[in-house]
Amino acid sequence: MGxxxxxxxxxxxxxxxxLPLRGAFAEPSYASHSDWRNIVHSGDEALRSKxxxxxxxxxxxxxxxxxxxxxxxxxxxxxxxxxxxxxxxxRDFNKAEDYYRKALALRKSELGENAESTLRNxxxxxxxxxxxxxxxxxxxxxxxxxxxKNKTGQTDIExxxxxxxxxxxxxxxxxxxxxxxxxxxxxxxKDLGVEHNETAEIYEQMARNYREQxxxxxxxxxxxxxxxxxxxxxxxxNLELTDDLDSLADLYMRQMKYxxxxxxYKESLEIRRKNLPEDNVDCLRGMQRLSRxxxxxxxxxxxxxxxxxxxxxxEGSLGSSHxxxxxxxxxxxxxxxxxxQYTEALKxxxxxxxxxxxxCSDKDPSLSHDVRWIxxxxxxxxxxxxxxxxxxxxxxxxxxxxxxNSPEYLRLLxxxxxxxxxxxxKDEAAKLEDEIKGLKKNG
Numbered sequence: 001m002g003x004x005x006x007x008x009x010x011x012x013x014x015x016x017x018x019l020p021l022r023g024a025f026a027e028p029s030y031a032s033h034s035d036w037r038n039i040v041h042s043g044d045e046a047l048r049s050k051x052x053x054x055x056x057x058x059x060x061x062x063x064x065x066x067x068x069x070x071x072x073x074x075x076x077x078x079x080x081x082x083x084x085x086x087x088x089x090x091r092d093f094n095k096a097e098d099y100y101r102k103a104l105a106l107r108k109s110e111l112g113e114n115a116e117s118t119l120r121n122x123x124x125x126x127x128x129x130x131x132x133x134x135x136x137x138x139x140x141x142x143x144x145x146x147x148x149k150n151k152t153g154q155t156d157i158e159x160x161x162x163x164x165x166x167x168x169x170x171x172x173x174x175x176x177x178x179x180x181x182x183x184x185x186x187x188x189x190k191d192l193g194v195e196h197n198e199t200a201e202i203y204e205q206m207a208r209n210y211r212e213q214x215x216x217x218x219x220x221x222x223x224x225x226x227x228x229x230x231x232x233x234x235x236x237x238n239l240e241l242t243d244d245l246d247s248l249a250d251l252y253m254r255q256m257k258y259x260x261x262x263x264x265y266k267e268s269l270e271i272r273r274k275n276l277p278e279d280n281v282d283c284l285r286g287m288q289r290l291s292r293x294x295x296x297x298x299x300x301x302x303x304x305x306x307x308x309x310x311x312x313x314x315e316g317s318l319g320s321s322h323x324x325x326x327x328x329x330x331x332x333x334x335x336x337x338x339x340x341q342y343t344e345a346l347k348x349x350x351x352x353x354x355x356x357x358x359x360c361s362d363k364d365p366s367l368s369h370d371v372r373w374i375x376x377x378x379x380x381x382x383x384x385x386x387x388x389x390x391x392x393x394x395x396x397x398x399x400x401x402x403x404x405n406s407p408e409y410l411r412l413l414x415x416x417x418x419x420x421x422x423x424x425x426k427d428e429a430a431k432l433e434d435e436i437k438g439l440k441k442n443g
Contacts, residue, residue, distance in 0.1 A: 036065045036075055040082060052090040059083040077106040077117070081124065093132045100125040114152050119145060126163060135167050142167075158187055165205065174209040181206050197240075200229040204244065216251050223248040239275050242268045242282070246289060258297045265290040279313040291331070300339045307332045323359055326352045330370070342381050349374050365401050368394055368408050372415050384423045391416045405439045413439075 043058030059082045066075035084099035104121040111117055122145045129138035142160040149157050161184045168177035185202045192198055207222030227244040234240045249264035269286035276283055287306045294303035311328045318324060329352035336345035353370050360367065371394040378387035395412045402409055413436050420429040 033069065033075070036062055036069065036079075039065055040079070043082060043086070047086055047089060050089075052086055055086040056083065056090070059086055074106050074110050077103045077110070077121075080106065081121065084124065084128070088128055088131065093128060096128050097125065097132070100128050114148055119148060122148075123159070126160070130163065130167075133170075135171055139164065139167055155187075158184060161187075169205075169209060172212070174213045178206050178209050181209070195229060195232050197229075197233060200226045200233070200244075203229070204247075207247065211251065216255055220248060220251050223251065237271055237274055239271060242271055242286075245271075246286075249289070249293070253293065253296070256296075258293055262290070262293050262297070265293050279317040284310055284313065288331075291335075295335060295338065300335055304332060304335045304339070307335060321355055321358060323356070326356045326359070329355070337377070342377060346374065346377050346381065349377065363397070363401060365398055365408055368398060368412060372411065375415055375419070379419055379422060384419055387419045388416060391419070405442060410436060410439060 039058055039062045043055045043062065046052075046055035046058060059079060062079040062082060063076065066079045069075050080099045080103035084096045084103065087093070087096035087099065100121065104118065104125060107115060107118045107121050122141055126138050126141045126145070129141060142164050145160050146157055149155075149160075161180050165177045165180040165184065168174070168180065181202055185199065185206075188196065188199045188202055203222045203226035207219045207226065210216070210219035210222060223244055227241065227248060230238070230241050230244055245264045245268040249261040249268070252258070252261035252264070265286065269283065269290055272280070272283045272286050287310050291303045291306040291310075294300070294306070307328055311325060311332065314322065314325045314328055329348055333345045333349035333352065336342075336348060349370070353367070353374060356364075356367060356370065371390055375387040375390050378384070378390065391412055395409065395416070398406070398409045398412060413432060417429055417432045417436065420432060
């Protein structure tokens with residue numbers, strides 16, 4: 001049977017009478033909530049437009065407005081959180097941390113440490129501490145979050161595990177990092193399945209940690225696991241495979257297993273060529289890796305062919321006066337030296353030097369490295385005067401730019417001394433040797 005109108009009216013009056021008072025008049029609490037929301041909305045708009053001081057001013061008002069209002073999730077704690085976020089975006093991490101801690105203390109006292117809002121606050125504080133690289137403190141906060149979730153039977157612990165692994169990696173504690181990654185891997189396999197991209201990513205992270213420890217065999221096994229997963233998920237021609245192929249090949253290069261590295265580099269390059277323009281930077285880097293592999297295998301002709309192809313592609317896309325062309329020319333010159341083609345190497349290296357002078361100007365002291373190397377090639381060819389002329393010119397330039405006893409200037413003098421000795425020019429060599437000794441003594 002329904003309620004009559006008189007009874008409904010009496011219930012409405014009773015409800016209104018039970019509402020808390022603000023000042024001299026009865027006022028429902030949602031009016032204050034509305035004011036608080038408007039203030040927060042204004043702060044949010046300011047924060048989105050990166051007007052940090054305005055946002056902070058509004059969130060401070062929200063704190064004041066929240067003082068007299070209570071709710072299931074304290075408006076005051078939420079106001080502190082908004083204020084902390086504004087300071088964090090402003091990169092004032094100390095103040096951000098202070099307000100995150102205030103919000104956390106309130107939530108623990110009002111809602112308990114197991115509440116969802118408390119856990120969110122712990123996560124916010126962890127990110128703030130992370131931004132300051134306060135590793136010990138952020139680790140304590142993340143472990144507290146994990147403990148709460150374990151006690152309450154919550155299974156969403158991936159994010160704190162990921163952060164703990166990153167913290168340990170940044171501190172070069174790779175074994176500890178892999179312990180957290182092992183836990184994370186088990187969760188990923190259970191929740192997402194064995195064959196999933198995010199599972200492959202964990203294998204890659206573990207591989208990098210083993211690599212940094214020098215545990216190359218363990219690293220190779222993890223990269224193989226990641227690569228096998230990628231093949232199942234994406235097929236054999238997807239760009240997703242290339243990073244794992246290159247990483248595994250790089251490990252084999254460090255172990256001098258060049259025969260194992262070569263097919264991986266070739267496959268990676270072929271995938272890139274199928275999916276990208278040949279002059280794309282990733283294709284060019286793939287050519288460089290394979291070329292270095294061929295060089296270590298003493299397959300110099302194949303290495304040179306790749307570098308020559310790279311130079312042609314670079315000149316076509318960047319022009320003939322680009323620093324990347326210079327670098328490729330220098331690599332070709334070194335390969336020509338390895339092949340005992342000294343005359344060709346000199347032409348290539350000198351071309352690179354002249355291009356670099358045009359790009360950087362003679363006033364770049366770093367040109368000395370190239371000058372000294374070309375001078376050594378002239379010396380090997382018995383072209384002593386050409387070597388002396390090159391070194392003397394660079395000495396004058398470096399002397400103007402740097403001090404007389406700078407390491408770069410002294411290296412140039414020592415190289416000229418070696419040329420004079422090869423020429424059996426004893427008088428000039430003796431004078432120069434005394435000059436070098438004096439400069440080193442004064443320096």
